[in-house]
Amino acid sequence: MIQTKNLVKTFIDGDKQTTVLKGIDFRAESGEFIAIMGRSGAGKSTFMYQMSLLDQPTEGEIILNNISTKGMTEDEKGQFRLNELGYVFQDYALLPDLTALENVALPLLMLKIPKQKAYEMATASLERIGLEKKINNLPSQLSGGEQQRVSISRAVAHSPKILFADEPTANLDHESSNKVMEIFKELHKQGQTIIMVTHEEEYGRMAERIVRLDDGRIIS
Amino acid sequence: MLDHIKIGFFLANRQVRRASKWTTGLIIFVMVLTFLNLTVVSGVLVGLIESSIKAQRQYYTSDVLLSTPDKKEYIENTSNIIEMIKSLPEMQMYSPRYSESGTIEANFKENTKATDKEMSGVVFTGIDPDVENKLTGISKFIIEGSYLNADDFDQVLIGSLFVKKYSPVEAAGFTALNVKAGDKIRITVNGISREMTVKGIVKSKVNEVSTRVYLPEKQFRGLIGRDDYNVDDIAIKLKDGADPLVVKEALIRAGAGDYAKIQTYEDAQPKFLKDIKDTFALLGNMISSIGLVVASITIFIVIFINAITRRKFIGIMKGIGIHGNVIEISYVFQSMFYAICGSFIGLLILYGFLIPFIDAHPIDFPFSDGILVATVSGTGIRIGLLIFATLIAGYIPARMIVRKNTLDAILGR
Numbered sequence A: 001m002i003q004t005k006n007l008v009k010t011f012i013d014g015d016k017q018t019t020v021l022k023g024i025d026f027r028a029e030s031g032e033f034i035a036i037m038g039r040s041g042a043g044k045s046t047f048m049y050q051m052s053l054l055d056q057p058t059e060g061e062i063i064l065n066n067i068s069t070k071g072m073t074e075d076e077k078g079q080f081r082l083n084e085l086g087y088v089f090q091d092y093a094l095l096p097d098l099t100a101l102e103n104v105a106l107p108l109l110m111l112k113i114p115k116q117k118a119y120e121m122a123t124a125s126l127e128r129i130g131l132e133k134k135i136n137n138l139p140s141q142l143s144g145g146e147q148q149r150v151s152i153s154r155a156v157a158h159s160p161k162i163l164f165a166d167e168p169t170a171n172l173d174h175e176s177s178n179k180v181m182e183i184f185k186e187l188h189k190q191g192q193t194i195i196m197v198t199h200e201e202e203y204g205r206m207a208e209r210i211v212r213l214d215d216g217r218i219i220s
Numbered sequence B: 001m002l003d004h005i006k007i008g009f010f011l012a013n014r015q016v017r018r019a020s021k022w023t024t025g026l027i028i029f030v031m032v033l034t035f036l037n038l039t040v041v042s043g044v045l046v047g048l049i050e051s052s053i054k055a056q057r058q059y060y061t062s063d064v065l066l067s068t069p070d071k072k073e074y075i076e077n078t079s080n081i082i083e084m085i086k087s088l089p090e091m092q093m094y095s096p097r098y099s100e101s102g103t104i105e106a107n108f109k110e111n112t113k114a115t116d117k118e119m120s121g122v123v124f125t126g127i128d129p130d131v132e133n134k135l136t137g138i139s140k141f142i143i144e145g146s147y148l149n150a151d152d153f154d155q156v157l158i159g160s161l162f163v164k165k166y167s168p169v170e171a172a173g174f175t176a177l178n179v180k181a182g183d184k185i186r187i188t189v190n191g192i193s194r195e196m197t198v199k200g201i202v203k204s205k206v207n208e209v210s211t212r213v214y215l216p217e218k219q220f221r222g223l224i225g226r227d228d229y230n231v232d233d234i235a236i237k238l239k240d241g242a243d244p245l246v247v248k249e250a251l252i253r254a255g256a257g258d259y260a261k262i263q264t265y266e267d268a269q270p271k272f273l274k275d276i277k278d279t280f281a282l283l284g285n286m287i288s289s290i291g292l293v294v295a296s297i298t299i300f301i302v303i304f305i306n307a308i309t310r311r312k313f314i315g316i317m318k319g320i321g322i323h324g325n326v327i328e329i330s331y332v333f334q335s336m337f338y339a340i341c342g343s344f345i346g347l348l349i350l351y352g353f354l355i356p357f358i359d360a361h362p363i364d365f366p367f368s369d370g371i372l373v374a375t376v377s378g379t380g381i382r383i384g385l386l387i388f389a390t391l392i393a394g395y396i397p398a399r400m401i402v403r404k405n406t407l408d409a410i411l412g413r
């Protein structure tokens, strides 16, 4: 469960102030698959960064699983992200020195899962998305679609409470995008809470619920 | 924390492994140079003096030196003292030496006018040529003519500092003469003047050796009227492993101290050598410190640039919940890798090549044959310092970048 109350984000750059999120009240229940949609510049990414604790809102509150995240230190937020959240970036954001398997295993190792177990879990996770043949490839040896699938594997390997994905298909061709969306649907079937930003109606309709954002406000 | 170290090591390992071989090679090369700068510069400075001290011991004082006490003419009661020396279990051999000051004059037939005289005050030393040579190997320093025999009569060896050809710049208190082996010179000692032949010229970097004029003791004793066989100094060489200090104390206990000044080779070192040794060690350490600073700055820049160019990935790691410590540790491991590789290669070069090479081909300094001194403990300390310095130099820039805002790093803002 995630809830935001009157979420405001204002950027201050010299004398210029830009309020990008203008008081967002939002709630997603466990197991929901939500698509956040809206035109470019509406504040979708900014909203995602607040919810995933990558950024600090100017005003308002974020409640994750009935725990208020207000007043958490950076380290605590990091620990929370590690334990409870998964994040898929538009540009995959894989670590270039690590193989696909190592990329997926890294957060598991950080969670103090023993090395062998972590690698088993990572392998299983990569098998589920059909990349079992490429687990030892470096990101540079994978296509964009494959990299994004590794990125999803990494985000869900530790079974997070909530999976965030910010335009996961924006850089992909149609076929790869479909594969990625199939994975999300499958994850959702297994009970994974997903909050995904997309600007493609086709993919938005695959979610249970669409939340439309415009000019920093939820309009529907 | 142990997990953090393990994961940090894992990340460092992957980064180093996937880094460009050229960059890695270059950084390690700089570390090798730094290591050599740390060890070789001070090692040569210390080695300069060390070899001078070694030569002093080998060619002049030997392990224990008995000499004429202040205010005495010679070692009285020499025969008793020699008996004591002979009874020392540690004694390997000894060489008694007579000495007396006097003058030598070259070209005395040609230079008749008093103002033209080529004359120099000298210390004559009467030696048993065979014994002295066995003890110090002095004969290998003959650069012209040949060494003395015990039965030579009216034949002398001259130290090179009295010979113009070998000491073009006159040292204070010495007058260099135009002589060569085979020339006749006139010596004056104990009121007696005699014409003698220069049998050879001896040149050593040990001043005591090349500032003397040597005669066989048989004739010299007669010249200076030492019928009692009392000598001026006795150099004692000990068996391998014997402690000169123990021998010195044994001699003092036996009463030899009443007749002779007893010194270990260390006591007998000129004070200036000790002072220079300390000064050079300090100087070497200062130069080493600069080397250490340069190494630290190098590592700092390397890690800083590395971390800056990987800022996005550092952000991503933090974004997915990898603790900042882990990332910092990974950079510390990376810089340690460079320092350890550099030190290791440096060690191979130092002990595998430089030290044996310089031992075989000493550096030719005016007052010693410079060797390279690098003690295991000294080198160990330097490696420790180098690793410590790079550790800090790797940690600081990593920390600077890791502490930056995570989202800014990910988005490249």
Ligand SMILES: Nc1ncnc2c1ncn2[C@@H]1O[C@H](COP(=O)(O)OP(=O)(O)O)[C@@H](O)[C@H]1O
Pocket (backbone or CB within 6 Å): A011, A012, A013, A018, A020, A038, A039, A040, A041, A042, A043, A044, A045, A046, A047
């Ligand atoms: N750090 C920032 N400083 C100032 N303005 C920003 C910053 N980040 C985003 N914005 C602005 O906020 C608005 C929303 O951005 P974003 O959340 O990325 O939109 P979306 O993801 O919906 O396209 C944009 O107008 C953008 O220019």
Ligand SMILES: [Mg+2]
Pocket (backbone or CB within 6 Å): A044, A045, A046
């Ligand atoms: Mg966006």
